[in-house]
């Protein structure tokens with residue numbers, strides 16, 4: 006899983022250089038597909054329940070599961086969430102980042118900063134002896150203190166020989182509740198945070214989730230192993 010995670014991390018890092026005004030979301034997808042093959046892995050999302058692409062690319066009020074398109078041209082001031090997973094030798098890695106495109110508003114910049122911070126606060130809880138919902142509590146408590154809201158319909162997940170395994174890892178919850186965390190568990194922790202209200206709906210393409218109030222949304226994710234020493238982030242370069 007370290008190897009799968011490092012492929013995901015490397016390609017997401019390379020993609021960050023391509024996120025600029027004028028690029029299409031299909032350009033990013035093609036790059037990811039090519040690089041995944043070059044690094045000896047396979048895309049985890051393509052074909053998953055029929056998803057048609059290597060990346061999920063979600064712009065502005067899109068929360069998750071946006072489908073890359075030649076028609077979607079990134080413009081200055083957008084924020085773009087890129088969610089990416091691979092399978093390598095039967096093991097999965099899954100990570101997401103939300104990038105600013107060119108110069109973004111102060112409001113957008115702050116949403117990205119708080120969402121990324123909430124991911125790391127959640128990860129910090131992924132250690133033996135803690136409970137599963139300590140993770141969601143840490144995320145929710147932090148983002149709500151900044152006036153943001155947590156998406157309820159989509160959650161993080163266990164990951165290993167499948168992309169999505171038990172348990173579900175919500176980004177909300179009560180401290181001290183949920184299963185006891187043990188060394189050897191691997192979780193994909195992935196806060197999806199809205200600048201406005203928490204409600205989302207899925208567009209008629211059957212995939213793209215958007216905020217109902219059309220406010221901005223951000224998404225950050227890492228695959229995290231729970232070790233005796235604490236959390237180990239597997240999707241880091």
Ligand code: MG
Nearest residue numbers: 088089099100
């Ligand atoms: Mg993901």
Ligand code: MG
Nearest residue numbers: 099193195226
């Ligand atoms: Mg995930």
